[in-house]
Amino acid sequence: MNVPIYDGQPIWNPNSVPFGFYNQYTDFQIDCVKVAEFVTIRLGYPLVDIELQSGSIFTAFEEAITTYGNELYAYLVRDNLLSLEGLKIEDFVFLNNSIITPNLSSVIRIAEEYGSEAGTGGNVTWYMGKVPLTSSVQDYDLKKWAKEQEPPITGSIEIKRVFFEDPIPASARYLDPFDGFGFGGVAAAGLFELGGFGGGMGYLMMPLNYDLQVIQQIEMNTQIRLSNYSFEMHNNVLRVFPVPGTSPGSNRATLEGESSGTFCGNMWFEYIKVDDRISGSVDPACGKASNASNLPYTNPNYDLINSIGRQWIFEYTLALCKEILGYIRGKYSTLPIPNADMTLNQADLLASATADKTALLERLRTYFDETSRAALLARKAEEEENINRTLEGVPNYIYIG
Numbered sequence: 001m002n003v004p005i006y007d008g009q010p011i012w013n014p015n016s017v018p019f020g021f022y023n024q025y026t027d028f029q030i031d032c033v034k035v036a037e038f039v040t041i042r043l044g045y046p047l048v049d050i051e052l053q054s055g056s057i058f059t060a061f062e063e064a065i066t067t068y069g070n071e072l073y074a075y076l077v078r079d080n081l082l083s084l085e086g087l088k089i090e091d092f093v094f095l096n097n098s099i100i101t102p103n104l105s106s107v108i109r110i111a112e113e114y115g116s117e118a119g120t121g122g123n124v125t126w127y128m129g130k131v132p133l134t135s136s137v138q139d140y141d142l143k144k145w146a147k148e149q150e151p152p153i154t155g156s157i158e159i160k161r162v163f164f165e166d167p168i169p170a171s172a173r174y175l176d177p178f179d180g181f182g183f184g185g186v187a188a189a190g191l192f193e194l195g196g197f198g199g200g201m202g203y204l205m206m207p208l209n210y211d212l213q214v215i216q217q218i219e220m221n222t223q224i225r226l227s228n229y230s231f232e233m234h235n236n237v238l239r240v241f242p243v244p245g246t247s248p249g250s251n252r253a254t255l256e257g258e259s260s261g262t263f264c265g266n267m268w269f270e271y272i273k274v275d276d277r278i279s280g281s282v283d284p285a286c287g288k289a290s291n292a293s294n295l296p297y298t299n300p301n302y303d304l305i306n307s308i309g310r311q312w313i314f315e316y317t318l319a320l321c322k323e324i325l326g327y328i329r330g331k332y333s334t335l336p337i338p339n340a341d342m343t344l345n346q347a348d349l350l351a352s353a354t355a356d357k358t359a360l361l362e363r364l365r366t367y368f369d370e371t372s373r374a375a376l377l378a379r380k381a382e383e384e385e386n387i388n389r390t391l392e393g394v395p396n397y398i399y400i401g
Helices: 026-042 054-084 105-118 142-147 170-175 185-191 199-205 208-226 274-280 307-331 346-370 373-391
Strands: 127-134 139-141 157-165 230-234 237-241 263-273 334-337 340-343
Touching (some): 054 346, 142 157, 307 346
Antiparallel strands (some): 334 340
């Protein structure tokens, strides 16, 4: 059995790594040789034969750097995704070493959707429509109404608000002695010091500004007391409350002997097209960052990684080499020696490699969590609180003039 053994002379060769992500970095080329020496010595060389080649160690080193970069940039994505959504990717080559200032772009987009529902903004258009109210008729088929529009409205609509339009102008109601001004003719006239005269006679005797005040009062009364119809929507049927023309305060109740179906004015309503809400909330994001997978991060520049990061990479490389060596020794569980067989330590190597990799990843993630923006701000607030608490015990200076 001829198993290749590490010869103690690692030589950098760009063809010995599968991807070549970091071949252009001088420090990577230098550290490849140093890491090979570090790993093999930690595994027992030269006292123990190591069934690894330089290329295997260089490959593990490349993987360790990539893992470090993935963990780092995954943390940066979590910390900054809301600020980077919608970023034009072509505006930046890569974000690896960029300083990202938090912004409210995503928060504003969310707020705009609330604005769409409230009718105060957003990307969904509110439309106006109206249906003629008929006395004693409470239900109105909006599906039929939508087909009668020009052009016809297709798809579902959602009613947001309803309004009432008085069919009789306030000036006409004022001059009608039988209308009642909304409060009752005599009572309304008394409010404006018109005595017992209604509008039909008062306008002949009183100054014009009195007439204007009464007309304004009638309009305000109508707007306040009659404008807030409530409604329900069931299967495209709009049901309004109260029933038009039948409740106290309605602009025109059905008179005795008068058939139902009398025009009671238009009820205007604001509505949205349901399809607009869905399409308005979806941005094709062509050429923009939309999620963690297309944010412009790439593999790290090895020359710029500091000693803290490199030490983690060296240790993770060692764990990967233990794993590779364990798989190699697993192929030959025993080796023949004179008068006996020697059992190899495959299980120990694989268990140690798994434990080391898990511990190193947990340590790195804890470090990134402790240096996140939220953690740093919390630590800063705690520090300022402790400083203020300390200063409370320091006596103030006494100045003697």
